[in-house]
Amino acid sequence: MNQPTAFVISEFTNPSGEIVFRVSGWLGNKRVRKNLPTRAEAEAERQVLEIQRLQAETGVRVAATRLTDQQLQDAEAALRRLADQGHSLLFCVDCTLANYRAPEQQKPLADAIKDYVAAKEHEHAQAHNLPATVG
Structure with a gap:
């Protein structure tokens, strides 16, 4: 069943004779009808319902933050x-x-590579300069 998606405001007379503004429409598969005392309140409610309908369709919701x-x-x-x-x-x-x-100091990669290579060359030189021990 293809139901209308827009919410409408209409003037409505209650059984008591009071004139109110009715907001009506469909929210998903649920029919919505709300009676409000003023057109301004009815318009605000219509906007809230329309936002809820759009949020349900798109998965995006509005939140104050x-x-x-x-x-x-x-x-x-x-x-x-x-x-x-x-x-x-x-x-x-x-x-x-x-x-x-956070690192204690920042160093460009090129400088870090130079320092690393120099340290390894120094280690290698130290290892070859040790006297051989015979046990």
């Missing part, structure tokens, strides 16, 4: 990467805070 746009993007990217790992974002943050230590 203190995060910046960049922080939201980072959090979403981190959660996508963790999706199949079996760990929560909070677990990974706790693990990082408990175990990660």
Whole structure:
């Protein structure tokens, strides 16, 4: 059954004779009808219901947050990467805070290679300069 998706506002007279504004439509497979005292309240409710309908269709939801746009993007990217790992974002943050230590000094890779090669050459020279011991 193809049901309408838009929510509409109509003026409605209750059995008591009171005039109200009715918001009606479909949210998923559920029919929604709400009576509100003012058109402004009915419009606000219609917008809330429309957002809920769109969220259900797209899987995207609106939430009030203190995060910046960049922080939201980072959090979403981190959660996508963790999706199949079996760990929560909070677990990974706790693990990082408990175990990660920044290097004491930063060194360009080319300099580190030169220092490593020099240390190995020095070790090799020291090993060949030791007198042979006969036991």
